[in-house]
Amino acid sequence: MPAKTLYCLINAETVMRKFKPAFLLTVAVMLYAGTHSLLGQSTLNKANKQYELYAFNLAAKTYKAVLERQPNNAQALARLADCYYHLNRLHEACDYYSRAIEAGRTTSEIYFRYGQALKGIGKYEEARRQFERYGMVHAQAGAQYASSCDFAMNHQNDPPLYQVKREYLNTDASDFAPAFYQGQVVYASSSADFGQKGGSVSHWTGTSRNQLLITEPDPNGFLKSPKPLHSALRTAWNEGPLSYSPDGRQVAFSKNNFAEGTRQIRTAGIELSIFTAEVRGEGDWENAVPFPHNGSDYSTGYPCFSPDGQALYFASDRPGGFGGFDLYVSYKTPSGWSTPENLGDGVNTPGDEISPFLLGDVLYFASDWHLGFGGYDLFKATLTGRSFGQVENLGPGVNSPRD
Numbered sequence: 001m002p003a004k005t006l007y008c009l010i011n012a013e014t015v016m017r018k019f020k021p022a023f024l025l026t027v028a029v030m031l032y033a034g035t036h037s038l039l040g041q042s043t044l045n046k047a048n049k050q051y052e053l054y055a056f057n058l059a060a061k062t063y064k065a066v067l068e069r070q071p072n073n074a075q076a077l078a079r080l081a082d083c084y085y086h087l088n089r090l091h092e093a094c095d096y097y098s099r100a101i102e103a104g105r106t107t108s109e110i111y112f113r114y115g116q117a118l119k120g121i122g123k124y125e126e127a128r129r130q131f132e133r134y135g136m137v138h139a140q141a142g143a144q145y146a147s148s149c150d151f152a153m154n155h156q157n158d159p160p161l162y163q164v165k166r167e168y169l170n171t172d173a174s175d176f177a178p179a180f181y182q183g184q185v186v187y188a189s190s191s192a193d194f195g196q197k198g199g200s201v202s203h204w205t206g207t208s209r210n211q212l213l214i215t216e217p218d219p220n221g222f223l224k225s226p227k228p229l230h231s232a233l234r235t236a237w238n239e240g241p242l243s244y245s246p247d248g249r250q251v252a253f254s255k256n257n258f259a260e261g262t263r264q265i266r267t268a269g270i271e272l273s274i275f276t277a278e279v280r281g282e283g284d285w286e287n288a289v290p291f292p293h294n295g296s297d298y299s300t301g302y303p304c305f306s307p308d309g310q311a312l313y314f315a316s317d318r319p320g321g322f323g324g325f326d327l328y329v330s331y332k333t334p335s336g337w338s339t340p341e342n343l344g345d346g347v348n349t350p351g352d353e354i355s356p357f358l359l360g361d362v363l364y365f366a367s368d369w370h371l372g373f374g375g376y377d378l379f380k381a382t383l384t385g386r387s388f389g390q391v392e393n394l395g396p397g398v399n400s401p402r403d
Contacts, residue, residue, distance in 0.1 A: 043069075044076060054269035056083040056262060074103035078110055085113050086268045087261055088402075093117040108137040115145060119374040122156075122401040124149040141350060144369065151371035151393075152401075160397020169215065169223050174260055177241035181283045182248050184216045186229055188240035190260040209237040210258055214283050229283050241302050241355065244279065245309040251285050252276045252303035252312055263403060265368075265376075266317060266324045266352055272301025274314060293330060293340050304356045312337065313356040313363075323350035327365060347381055347388050363388055374401035 047062035060083040066076040081096035097114035115130030128149040135142020169175070173191040180186075190210040213226035230236050242253035254272045262268050274291035294300045295318055302315040310332045315325045318340075326348040328340040343363075347353060351369025354376070358364075361383040366376040370391055377399040381388035393399065 044073070047076065047079065051079055051083065054086075054259070054262070056086045056268075059083050060087070072103045074100055074105040077103055078105045078107075081110075081117075082113060085117055086263055086265070088263050090117045090120040090402075094121065094123075108134050112138075112141075112145075116375075119145075119149060119152070120401050120403075122374070124153045124156075144350075148371045152373045155393075156373065156396055158396055161395045162397045164397060167223050169226060174210065174258070176264075179240075179242050179244060181214070181244045181279075184214055184283065185223060186212055186214050186242065186244075186283050187226075189213050189226075190258075210240065210256070210260075211237055212239055212242070231284065234284075243304045243312075244283070245305045246307060247309060249279055250276060250305075250309070251279050251283075252291070252305065252314075253288075254301035254303065256301065263375075265403075270299065272299040274300050274303050274312075292337055299325075302355050304358060306358055307360060313343075313358065314340075315354040315356065316340070317352075322348040323369065324352040325354050327353045327356050327363075341386075344387060347391060352376075358383075364394075367391075373399045375403035 043062060044066050047059050047066060050059035050062055060080055063076045063080040063083065066073055067080070070076065077096050077100035081093045081100055084090070084093035084096065094114065094117045097110060097117060100110060101114070111130045111133040115127045115134060118124075118127035118130060128146050131142050131145040131149065133142075135146065171189065171191040171193065173189060175187060175189045175191070178185050178187040188210045212229040214229045215223045215226035218224050238256050238258065239253050240256060242251060244251050253275055255275060257269075257271045258264055259268075264270060273294045275288045276291060277285035277288035279285050291300060291303075291312075295316075298316060298318040300314060300316040300318070304313045305311070306313065306329075311329050312332075313327060313329050315327055317325045321342060322345055327343045329343060330340045331338040342348060347363070347365070349367065349369035351367060353365055353367045353369075355366045356363060362380050363383060364378060364380050366378055368376050370377065370379055370393065372379075372393055373396065378394045379391050380394060381391045383389075
């Protein structure tokens, strides 16, 4: 053994004899704490990466692992709250937002999400306080959302204008985006109980395959058990929302990346593109082509044909709008679909407007900015020429604190 190495070993042995056990215990504790901290940071980095990829279920599990080691880690508390916010587990989101604020995480975004989560469980007074804090940085938005809480408190007990009935065909998975086709209803579902194989859901990754189903009313007015829209020879996933032209010869549909269990909101990373196709019977289609006004760096979705079939309304978060998702219209011309026109600031807002539907001259749509009860509410506005009149909330019979 080289002399230098022997010298080091001898000195190490001398140190062991010379210093007290208490000192060695201190060193051991420091080494453990350092290792513990490094492990915690590594786990936090993993959770952050999962969150950035919108794998909220996975990220939530990993953030909880961080909090087992570091219960007051403000970043992990806030991000876990954000995960629950996107997974529509709003009570849990509120708990962790509160803990994150107590741990010193006091950004304006925390106050905003906390306010939205509180509003989503009907705690309007508490939500208003969070929006007032948010308004210290974002005055217009803070004032709007605080006013929305006042609206909800003043109108939550109004007599409903509509009667809503639950359909028996609903499942534990997501069932959404109904469209009408020649007396039948076509809608999307993430349930694995129908038809095509491969539609199972991964609980932790949040991935899923939603498919289109078709049904019709029974003699009592309720929808019958559905069947897959597409034949077994053509496997197609993640299509919808959609709209059929009034003559039933064309369809416009969205390609989506909706994840089961995750809210269909812009901050959840949703990506949409519209396609049009020729309907060949029983609601199925062929010869699908991309809508010419899709974009690679923004979403275009939620299509709806006008009652005369000569216009296509849709939502997009393309540049040049008033906020996030705005509503647009494109007209059918001999040379194709015209350049999209924004419906204007009477309908569109600094928030998100989606899901347009025209019935006669009345536009129905969803918004998270107009005064409402929480999340996305449904509204209507009457078309006069090419502009829309006053926006009206459809009231508590239709809308609720949730989306």
